[in-house]
Amino acid sequence: MPLFGAHMSAAGGVSNAIRDIVEIGGEVLQLFTANQRQWTPKAPSAADVEAFRRRRAAFGGPVFSHASYLINIANGDGAASAKAVEALVREFERCTALGVDAVVLHPGAHLGAGRGAGILRAARNIDEVFDRCGGQTPALLLENTAGQGTCLGGGLNDLAEIIDASRHASQLGVCLDTAHAFGAGYALHTDEGYRRCMEDIEYGPGLAAVRLFHVNDSLVPCGSRKDRHTHIGEGQLGEAAFVRLLNDPVFAMHPMVLETPKEDGHAADRRNLATLRRLAGR
Template identity: 35%
Template sequence: MTSSSSPIGAHVPVAGGLATGGLKYAAEIGAETIQVFVANPRGWALPEGKPAEDEKLRARADVPVYIHAPYLVNFGSPSEETLAKSIATVRHSLVRGRAIGARGVVVHTGSAVTQTYDAAMTQVHEHVLPLLEEIPEDGPDLLLEPMSGQNNMLCAKVQDLGPFFERLEHHPKLGVCFDTCHAFSAGHDLTAPGGVKETVDALIATVGEGRLKLVHANDSKDACASAKDRHENIGAGQIGERPFADLLHHPAVAGIPFIIETPGRAPEPHAKDITTLKRLRDA
């Protein structure tokens, strides 16, 4: 891997300890970067960290670390309770991210659910902008992850990120996590000739250079524009291998970490996906 190459890694389980379990699994599958949960991804509990485990992660500067915020987070929810819990949960992830030396906290862009788009985006401005202001200079970036387009989502196509960046005043701690399965399911045909370049160019044109901070590399079980978020192993789905090679070699993606969130609990399928991406990267 050269200095301009993208490190390839995975979302890792943390049984046995955030660092102990996560780094052990990373070594087993050949991951060069990792993503972790620091709270139950399907709950609102905000657990404290373990200083010894935190220090182990901070000490591994050779392994870039990212946090994925819990799935329940929704800045666009009409429920005051859900909105309040969402802000508290992301604040917790950002604080924990600084403790473990994480480079970014990934958060789904959310859904308006039963309210209007404008009402939901007003909430984004009123509640997320102050959250960004709390992040210290050495704290992790907040990385917005567009969704697959289902259920009144606020952001699916990369162009939908424009209003988010406008409402959040292009804050310097704001970045983007680009998920290949989400983009494909939202209607970006990554398999078409020039499809990857067109999509990435549109992303950069929308949010500006330097805002793309992380790639979630996932194949898709479903067809383009399906609005279904079902990940598949690299090369085994509707996207196939070639678009991942195109993405890895796009100039705007140079050096940006790739994280797989593909099926399989045992090391074998994840190790295979990482090996595939490394082969495509190094070809």
């Protein structure tokens, strides 16, 4: 069976995210390692890093970081590109200190320069990040998008082409978000739509490249090019879409993280985790 968890807040210290994922019964954690709304956020203190590592050892499950939404790794503007690279380098440094397994990153937007130019810029900037970090670094997982505006990643081949263009392809992988895929036009709620998505993965980045799922239902219709998450089974995807994914033997042991609304705190996460486990036949 897949491993189920959630994105948890690091308010009050990153070690609190580990505490909270254990409290709700999660098996995998995603978090922001710093304030994702700032370009130069404060890094976790030495004491918080130590507490995180101690709790993480007891937790035992995989841990992923989500890079800041401010980062546009496909930006070709000199100053903006340098700013994005610097922010991702700092993210890698924090994740290395914490022992995080991988960083999730949106592939960015080409801002009118064209898809091909955006893909090459993203690969170039990613290479610079790995070149600067050197040595042992977390993996970098490129997340698919709903394809809004000039964003890359609506088509899964965008991710494949970024990986292929990078000198560090062996350190790159894919995070597949169900709501984003649905918004981009993959009808995951149907057998044919699910099959098409899996074929695009297989003949694009490759099934082995998928290392993490964001499991989210969608408030908006298939192909809307919009990104609006809701609780599992309560949106346009519906429970049948998740039954199909959660019971696909190809992804039997994959980590799957909720990014669903938290309007009632941890209670919503507990409900969504229970729904996932029920749909997976646990």
